[in-house]
């Protein structure tokens with residue numbers, strides 16, 4: 240879970256304070272932060288990117304036996320992808336309501352997976368707020384745009 244939160248903090252710099260890590264037999268097989276802003280891809284959520292990472296590495300479309308740790312409760316799109324990937328269990332730190340409170344969200348679905356109480360659950364959102372205050376979260380900000388351009392190259 241600590242790794243998922245670290246990835247979330249990394250993503251906070253471009254406005255995606257979310258991270259996900261996938262384990263099989265105790266080994267990390269996939270991980271990612273959120274890349275929706277820098278990749279200009281609304282589907283590039285941390286959980287989906289971590290699933291893509293794991294499936295690509297393992298050359299499979301099924302992650303049976305896998306466990307995902309996510310910094311935040313997955314959104315409906317990611318929950319769907321998790322089902323398609325056949326991941327056995329998902330644990331998350333922050334409930335979606337924290338993301339909703341800090342960032343705004345349109346998800347209103349009931350909880351399906353299990354939350355792990357975590358004292359750092361708000362850390363990525365606090366970091367995201369710092370970036371936002373500094374004008375670094377939105378894609379309209381010229382500094383962030385430059386950062387994103389550099390990432391592409």
Ligand SMILES: [Zn+2]
Pocket residue numbers: 284285286313314315316317318
């Ligand atoms: Zn999602």
